[in-house]
Amino acid sequence: MLEVAQFSPQTPVISNVVNREDGREVVVGNEGQLLTIQCTSYGGYPAPSLTWYNRSVSTSNELATTNNGILQSNGTFTVTLQHKFTLTRSDDRKIINCRSYYPQADSTHITSNVKSALLYLSLVPSKPNVTQASEVSAGDVIEVSCKTTGCRPVASISWLYEGKTANGQIKSVLDTVTETYEVVSLFTKRVTAADNGQIIQCIVTHPAINSTSGITASYQLSVNFPPNVSAIATNTSVNESNTVLTCIAKGVPDSNYRYGKWIQRWPGYGVPVSVRPGSESLELRGLTYEHSGIYTCTASNGIKVFGTNTEFIEGTAVQLLVKSFPVIISLADKIASRMNNNITVKVDYFSNIPGTEVELYRNFNGVAKTDVMFIVNKNLVEVELPVFSHSVKTNGTRAIITTPIKSETDYGSYIVVVSNEIGSSNRSFEVVLTEPPSTPRGFTIDYIQHNKARLSWMRGYNGGLTQTFIIQVGTDKKTWSDVIVVDRITKDEKPITTILTDLHDSKTYFVRVYAYNEEGNSPLSETLNFTTSSIKVNVTVKTNNTTAIIVGVVLGILIVVVLVYSIYVTLRMKRRHDPDQNKDISEDTKGREYVNVEDPIKLKTKDVKKGRTYPHDAQASESQYTELDKDLKEAESAYDAISII
Known part of the structure; x- marks a missing residue:
């Protein structure tokens, strides 16, 4: 039998092999994507078999095989084998082998040719993990990190916040064992309360990721901030027994609130009219118009205003109206009138709701008579309204009531009644x-x-007419000079004050006061007296010790001589005159003597009437104002603090 010649194939060639710097031959692919590997055998005859093996050459690791070759012009076959598969992370850095051989060959041709390569993948980053470094409060800088691991090469990370893309600070770390990277991006921003609850998105992009949008992870920002505080109230009236105001606080954290105080203000009045201990609810009892006003409450959740120590936040105000019957502010106790005249009654009152009526009644033994003829005109005025311990200037009404006085029966007691829908x-x-x-x-x-000296007194009843005050000043209780003070105010509890000036030092003065109007004079006040202080003169002489001693001795001798001579003259004069003629004019003032009373008095006043005497001198009571503290008399700074009213 004719034996056919066989030629062993050359070592197979693997397509797409990349030579790395470290000398390894690798085939590059992307995790999760399809990879086609190709092996070609040249120069074999007959056509050899080609087989792909995973990891090692063994039957159990066969991936694909073929012996379909193309006969070349040189009489040998070229055999090509492709294998397609989807790469997984487990394929990374694994050996693949391509073997060309003759399964049916005799023992001399069993030796096969094998080509190996390393699968080296681009690995997909892990799903990012987004965390906030620590708790922050409004005004602080927040730090949010996004971390992804197990990627090759280094992944890119960006941020999306409020519709805008931002890049954070990137840091990557290589794991030398797995040859993969851990990548961390840090997002920073100075936050406000508005940032709390907002969503920030971390976006990871990588060549191994099929999606163009990358891998994303979202995080909801947590920002602590002081509470937004507000108060709520419902209008009521004095006919109700109570009303409740509520303090609403919303902050982060939204728990464990503490309440500072409730503050009540009156519109247009700068100072709080009441401050009450803080609680979530404020119950007002015994309602009056005074409970009306603008209320605020304060609350804290433990978070301070950035950059300050302010913890309790005063919230948005609420205005409470406690509808009340009118409040009469002022009405004269007495109104004087001549017969056949019309009297004018001025009534200032406050009502916090519109629509008031003013009525005038005759009061007969506690019974109101309605047969009084009167006319009422109303004007808006500013009144001083008592609100708790404050006197608040606010809008009020002045009712001007006119009624005739025609007979003696028209004199007596009257009642003014002011009413609205709540009461009167x-x-x-x-x-x-x-x-x-x-x-x-x-x-x-x-x-x-x-x-100088200051005089003060309180008004008496003016008799229904403008009164004028006369201060009478004298040095001997016989001749008086008048100082006129006109009272333009008919009723006021504040004292009237004036200053006597241009007085002489070390002199005794007597003063008293009375008032008069068109109907006549008031009785005299008590007569007071006082003595002005002396003027201290300080003389400084520069001399030596010897001269000072000589001068002192001479002055001492002169003083003794003058004193002896004065005693001698006084004794001679007492022997010549009747003792009764030497009685001092002030012997009714505990025996104190006053000298040099003959000097004239100089007074700076608006009007001075000389020599005016008053018929009731004999009835005027007297008192002494001589024993005054010497330091107060001579203290110039005390006078500087006085303002003439």
């Missing part, structure tokens, strides 16, 4: 005949200097 309030007054004013009250002297 009333105030009584008396119509009396015009009369002279009453005696000024609380007449005092203070801040006595060497040339």
